[in-house]
Amino acid sequence: GAGVSQSPSNKVTEKGKDVELRCDPISGHTALYWYRQSLGQGLEFLIYFQGNSAPDKSGLPSDRFSAERTGGSVSTLTIQRTQQEDSAVYLCASSLDLGQGATHGYTFGSGTRLTVV
């Protein structure tokens, strides 16, 4: 596609429920990243995928968070048993590959605003 697409744009869920957030990267981009941005703060790295390599999960805050990327394209971030502190904007980005992302920047989606009530 022309840009990185994320859905839904907004999600309100009850505490304890599971949620799935979707990211559709730019076609042909092999690297895909997930970040979390709490209100008024910077972006916190969560996980990235590069091609067929095992994902780097070092930023995931707890085992309630997981992500997968099917067929090297669409990615889903799943949060199980949501807590109020999970409320944030979840941003997805993609780049041609890791190196291109560093030197030419990542293309970000507009994010999913998650509110846990």
Added chain:
Amino acid sequence: LAKTTQPISMDSYEGQEVNITCSHNNIATNDYITWYQQFPSQGPRFIIQGYKTKVTNEVASLFIPADRKSSTLSLPRVSLSDTAVYYCLVATNTNAGKSTFGDGTTLTVKP
């Protein structure tokens, strides 16, 4: 990953040049310096990237001194639409995707 320090906020007026400095004292030899811009309700947008000396594109200039322990993003003749948060990232090609964008600098351009 190198730690960066930026001013929390800056104010300017339309038509002025704005310089935002980022300190990165522990920058490593293989690190690149990248700046992003973020508007409300949007993801960050790549502005410029450099390794040393000066880089210029259609949007901004990036000045990096010889010791590379700091960098300055220069926005010429800002307009109200340049009001945004600006982030400085320092990382290698391999680690850049794992960068945690700090709190950034909130630039407010006034008429």
